[in-house]
Amino acid sequence: MKSPGPDGKPTQQQAETRLVTAGRDPKAQKGFVNPAVFHGSTVLYPTADDLHAHRAEYTYGRHGSPTTRALQDVMMALEGPQCAGVGLAPSGLAAISTTLLSVTKAGDHVLVCDNAYRPTRNFCNGVLSRYGVETTYFDPAIGAAIEKLFKPTTRAVLVEAPGSQSFEMPDIPAIAEVAHARGALVIDDNTWATPLFHRSLDLGVDISMQAATKYIGGHSDIMFGTISANARAWPMITETIRLLGVCAGPDDVYLALRGTRTLAVRLAQHHRSGLEMARWLAARPEVARVLHPGLESDPGHAIWKRDFTGASGLFSIVLKPVPQKAVDALLDTVDLFGMGFSWGGFESLIIPFDCEGYRTATKWSPGGPTLRLHIGLENVDDLKADLDRGFAALKAAQ
Numbered sequence: 001m002k003s004p005g006p007d008g009k010p011t012q013q014q015a016e017t018r019l020v021t022a023g024r025d026p027k028a029q030k031g032f033v034n035p036a037v038f039h040g041s042t043v044l045y046p047t048a049d050d051l052h053a054h055r056a057e058y059t060y061g062r063h064g065s066p067t068t069r070a071l072q073d074v075m076m077a078l079e080g081p082q083c084a085g086v087g088l089a090p091s092g093l094a095a096i097s098t099t100l101l102s103v104t105k106a107g108d109h110v111l112v113c114d115n116a117y118r119p120t121r122n123f124c125n126g127v128l129s130r131y132g133v134e135t136t137y138f139d140p141a142i143g144a145a146i147e148k149l150f151k152p153t154t155r156a157v158l159v160e161a162p163g164s165q166s167f168e169m170p171d172i173p174a175i176a177e178v179a180h181a182r183g184a185l186v187i188d189d190n191t192w193a194t195p196l197f198h199r200s201l202d203l204g205v206d207i208s209m210q211a212a213t214k215y216i217g218g219h220s221d222i223m224f225g226t227i228s229a230n231a232r233a234w235p236m237i238t239e240t241i242r243l244l245g246v247c248a249g250p251d252d253v254y255l256a257l258r259g260t261r262t263l264a265v266r267l268a269q270h271h272r273s274g275l276e277m278a279r280w281l282a283a284r285p286e287v288a289r290v291l292h293p294g295l296e297s298d299p300g301h302a303i304w305k306r307d308f309t310g311a312s313g314l315f316s317i318v319l320k321p322v323p324q325k326a327v328d329a330l331l332d333t334v335d336l337f338g339m340g341f342s343w344g345g346f347e348s349l350i351i352p353f354d355c356e357g358y359r360t361a362t363k364w365s366p367g368g369p370t371l372r373l374h375i376g377l378e379n380v381d382d383l384k385a386d387l388d389r390g391f392a393a394l395k396a397a398q
């Protein structure tokens with residue numbers, strides 16, 4: 001992360017540079033730029049003495065390899081100086097469940113924002129509850145008023161900034177201040193912005209996790225998760241990873257590592273194209289509202305400007321009321337926008353969603369059909385032309 005400056009003193013390089021330089025050791029790789037993909041379970045010890053003393057850089061496949069170390073080093077460099085360690089998991093959801101199991105025990109209480117990823121809620125309601133951990137959901141706009149929801153047993157607050165369907169922006173520094181005063185940890189699902197655009201560990205978050213399936217992988221070809229923790233939280237995370245046996249397959253580790261090398265250019269393009277498409281959609285007569293914190297009109301814009309250095313390519317729109325068959329006609333007409341779950345790859349996606357059925361702390365009533373779009377790396381004029389055809393089909397089907 002640090003390299004000598006002109007005066008010989010270490011300087012902090014910019015994030016784009018760190019993404020290229022971190023986690024590389026060409027000498028150890030016989031000159032090759034990238035590390036090998038270590039497929040391995042057994043690691044051999046040279047002598048009985050080494051074996052008895054557990055003296056080895058690597059001890060067992062589950063506990064890491066030079067390939068996993070390279071990815072962990074890149075993520076550490078990206079998160080910044082607050083990051084004390086990075087855990088790797090076989091999916092984003094596994095990163096969330098491992099994190100929540102790390103910080104709770106029977107009798108504890110956690111606070112989870114009402115716009116959290118739905119499978120996160122399912123884990124809290126379906127698994128944590130079985131082990132005697134209670135969950136209270138809160139309005140993402142709550143800010144410092146979250147104080148009134150704290151109990152003596154509250155161990156953690158989980159936020160998602162912004163929520164990946166409805167895009168409300170929680171005030172993380174305000175929430176973190178209250179949580180820390182009460183001795184609780186703050187967990188941030190930082191998948192939308194990645195640590196490149198949102199250094200959440202610098203803003204008071206203790207554990208920042210990624211569904212690396214999305215932008216870190218970046219090519220819709222892996223399931224992966226990462227857990228970055230500060231010095232306070234890392235011992236809990238690393239212990240639980242060991243006890244649970246959480247690890248990821250070497251080929252996926254390698255693809256996640258490869259994704260990090262181009263993250264800065266990909267995200268810069270998702271940011272530009274996403275904002276351009278969001279503005280274009282906001283001006284369409286068929287669209288009632290665009291949910292994108294990067295737009296000046298968005299209720300979360302001030303927080304986004306303060307706490308983020310960019311936006312990704314994911315946002316939602318609320319259509320003016322039309323029958324479902326008209327929405328379906330749009331979906332069946334667009335061609336560049338594929339219909340499917342997940343996001344963060346190079347390709348554009350569109351999917352209908354509805355938060356109404358599962359929210360408990362806030363009421364979701366957008367007033368019209370809702371669609372989530374992922375703006376990929378295609379040319380934006382082609383994307384506009386594709387949606388133009390979709391809107392024409394929507395109109396014809398009313």
Ligand SMILES: *Cc1c(COP(=O)(O)O)cnc(C)c1O
Binds near residue numbers: 189191211212213224
């Ligand atoms: C996709 C996603 C996850 C889960 O990641 P998987 O790799 O699909 O398990 C978690 N949080 C958010 C915000 C996501 O979008």
